[in-house]
Amino acid sequence: xxxxxxRTAITLAVAAVLPLALSACSDNAGDxxxxxxxKASAAATASGDSMDGSDNPSSADGPFGPxxxxxxxxxxxxxxxxxxxxxxxxxxxxxxxxxLVAAVQKAGLVxxxxxxxxxxxxxxxxxxxxxxxxxxxxxxxxxxAQLTKILTYHVVGQKLTPADLPKGSFATLEKSRLTTSGSGxxxxxxxxxxxVCGNVRTANAxxxxxxxxxxxxx
Numbered sequence: 003x004x005x006x007x008x009r010t011a012i013t014l015a016v017a018a019v020l021p022l023a024l025s026a027c028s029d030n031a032g033d034x035x036x037x038x039x040x041k042a043s044a045a046a047t048a049s050g051d052s053m054d055g056s057d058n059p060s061s062a063d064g065p066f067g068p069x070x071x072x073x074x075x076x077x078x079x080x081x082x083x084x085x086x087x088x089x090x091x092x093x094x095x096x097x098x099x100x101x102l103v104a105a106v107q108k109a110g111l112v113x114x115x116x117x118x119x120x121x122x123x124x125x126x127x128x129x130x131x132x133x134x135x136x137x138x139x140x141x142x143x144x145x146x147a148q149l150t151k152i153l154t155y156h157v158v159g160q161k162l163t164p165a166d167l168p169k170g171s172f173a174t175l176e177k178s179r180l181t182t183s184g185s186g187x188x189x190x191x192x193x194x195x196x197x198v199c200g201n202v203r204t205a206n207a208x209x210x211x212x213x214x215x216x217x218x219x220x
Contacts, residue, residue, distance in 0.1 A: 064081070064201060064203075065081055065199060065200065065201050065202050065203075066164070066187040066199070066200055066201055067187060067197055067198050067199040067200050067211070068198055068199075069098070069127070069198035069199040069211055070199040070202075072098065073096070073199070077095075078095040079095035079096055079097075081202065081203070083095065084096070084202060084203070084204050084209075085203045085204060085205065086205060087204060087205055088115070088116035088117070088204060088205045088206045088207070089115050089116065089118075089121070089123055089204040089205075089206055089207035089209065090103070090106055090111070090112045090115040090116045091116060092204040092205070092209075093106075093123075093125060093209075098127045098128055098129075098211070099125055099126075099127065099128070099211070100128060101126075101128045101131040101132075102125055102126055102127075102128075102131070104143075105131075105143060105149060105153060106153060108143055108146070108149060109146055109149045109150045109153055110146070110150075111150065111153055111154070115157070115207075116206070117206075118157075118159075118206060118207070119206055120159075120160060120161045120206065120207075121157055121158065121159055121160070121161065121175075121206065121207045121208075122157070122158040122160065122161055122162040122172075122207060122208045122209070122210065123156060123157050123158075123207050123208075123209050123210070124156045124157075124158075124180070124191055124195070124197075124209075124210050124212050124216060125156065125209050125210070125211045125212065126156070126195075126211075126212055126213075126214065126215045126216070127198065127211060127212070127213060129213065130195070130212060130213050130214050130215050131215060133214065133215070134215060151176055151218060152176075152215070152216075152217065152218065154174065154175040154176040155174050155175075155176035155178065155180065155216055155217070155218040156174070156216055157174060157175040157176075158172045158173070158174055158175075158180070159173065159174075159175060160172070161207070161208045162182075162208055162210075163201070163208065164187075164189070164200060164201055166182075167182040167183070167184060167189045167197075167200075168182075168183065168184060168185050168189075169182075169183060170182040170183075174218070176218050178218050178219060180192055180216060181193070184197075187200070189210070191210070191212055191216060192216055194214055195212040195213060195214035195215075195216055196212065196213045196214070197210045197211065197212055198211050198212065198213050199211040
């Protein structure tokens with residue numbers, strides 16, 4: 003009799019516990035399925051994004067171009083470091099832009115650029131300025147009005163991504179326009195200046211480093 007009671011009790015206990023165990027397994031399976039579904043959805047989205055930008059991979063991949071390899075991996079001059087600072091300050095941490103930074107300081111444009119919102123700067127390298135005959139460059143650097151005109155021609159009043167560049171025409175702060183062309187990771191500005199490191203983010207601007215100084219048309 004006692005044995006029959008014990009067997010009955012065990013049977014009842016198993017009957018009570020089994021649905022709970024199955025429910026937990028079902029919930030875990032649902033969570034796992036939802037997780038897998040979410041991952042599949044994310045993968046599909048990423049795949050779709052990649053396909054949509056197949057001719058312009060740089061739009062999602064951050065900085066691009068041959069000169070980007072010279073940027074430090076850490077510190078204020080790294081891509082992560084520059085992303086924390088407004089554009090004039092960020093440029094000052096890049097040794098390849100020291101001539102540009104000096105010109106911006108001479109023109110009194112540091113605060114203007116640092117306080118601007120959502121702009122794009124086409125930033126000439128030191129080598130770009132070196133293409134200008136020294137006498138001409140010295141004359142420009144000592145003519146604040148002309149220097150300001152040239153520097154503000156390098157600034158567009160909106161953030162441009164690589165997706166905007168293949169066939170673009172944009173108003174500059176100097177009040178005239180510049181054009182961009184190209185695809186993938188190869189772009190030129192005004193059919194003359196090559197982008198050597200593009201899609202660089204700063205706190206308030208996107209920067210495209212170029213190998214030639216852009217000159218506004220009179």
